[in-house]
Amino acid sequence: MALYAAAITGKGIGAIATVQIFGDDAQRVLAKIFKPAGPRPAEFKTGKILLGSIVDGDKTIDKVTIGCEGPATFAIHCHGNPLIVEMIMELLAGHGAKLISAEELLRKTLIANESLSTIAIESRLAQLNAKTLAGTKIIANQIDGGLGAKASKWLKNIETIALDQIATEAEQILKDSRAAGLIIAGCTIVLAGPPNSGKSTLLNRLAGRQKAIVTDIEGTTRDWVSAQCQIGPLCVTLIDTAGLNDKLATSNGTVEKAAQERTARILTEAELILLVLDNSRTADQLAGTLLEAIADKKVLTVLNKSDLPSEFDVARLPDSLSSAVQISAKFGTGIENLKKEILQIASVTEISVNIPVAFTARQHNLLIQLTAAKSNQQARSIISELLNGPLCV
Secondary structure, three states, X not given: OOOEEEEOOOOOOOOEEEEEEEOOOHXXXXXXXXXXXXXXXXXXXXXXXXXXXXXXXXEEEEEEEEEEEEOOEEEEEEEOOHHHHHHHHHHHHHOOOEEOOHHHHHHHHHHHOOOOOHHHHHHHHHHHHOOOHHHHHHHHOOOOOHHHHHHHHHHHXXXXXXXXXXXXXXXXXXXXXXXXXXXXXXXXXXEEOOOOOOHHHHHHHHHOOOOOOOOOOOOOOOOOEEEEEEEOOEEEEEEEOOOOOHHHHOOOOHHHHHHHHHHHHHHOOOOEEEEEEEOOOOHHHOOHHHHHHOOOOOEEEEEEOOOOOOOOOHHHOOHHHOOEEEOEOOOOEOHHHHHHHHHHHOOOOOOOOOOOOOOOXXXXXXXXXXXXXXXXXXXXXXXXXXXXXXXXX
């Protein structure tokens, strides 16, 4: 096994930094560059914590502690100065270590642990990139509970359980996974609507700070503006777009037309669209280009400016958009209700850390195969691969 090293802590000055090394030669290399604090030679035994210094010949780089995490895995804890970390990494490289990212090193150490299931390995890796604490908990639960427990139960009862029951349960997991994925990876919400409907004001209100310029001039937002906020268990990226309108879409002005085209592209990438309309104006503000752009998307209609006299006839809305939330982005009225509706339409209100979900493409693809299994033998093979199949690199 080759020797690998990675800086585990983030870049920047901190009190403590960690350099992880892994491989069959790890102990041999450490014996060359580590000088124990006491008179006794260092014992690199699993579970030991050693105090001493990292040295390069006669030169001391830093005083450190070394955690002996396994026969081939060691953690060097040094001072957080990036220069010290760099010197230790260069020293290890000079002794044959391949310098890799922290995530790749974790992948290699996890794969080398034969006691871990594939789902357990995927869980540890996926937790590194989870956007929220709730997402981290959902992923962690899939090892002994969640997907791992469900797959083990299927496998244990494969001779007696009906194929259609397995298929139904797999389909439910795939459905729940779509909502759980928003909690794990984050959710993109695009604010769309005609110019001057209050999209920028709403973005500022949800973000809790001024991110977009707000004026009474139609078409002020010519490019997209983004901000992040937390709505319940969701880490949300809000995108405020240029208002879509038939006149601007066919405008000879290069800037206005380009802004309209960018908005149309952004809308295709959104998990949810907030269609922001001006409650103080008539339904004529609904441009054909706007309705066409949001067709077949998950949309929540937001009637803004509820603090002004209402001129909007909800009956003029298409059936798919008729369920509307009344708010005043300027004064904050109805914002909490809007957040509840966002969670409802994103289908995350029923998601708990205890339900089985797929959180990798490998798991997702195997569950799709499982819904179409033609025999118990084929189902057994798919479930076995789900639990202990090769990782997708």
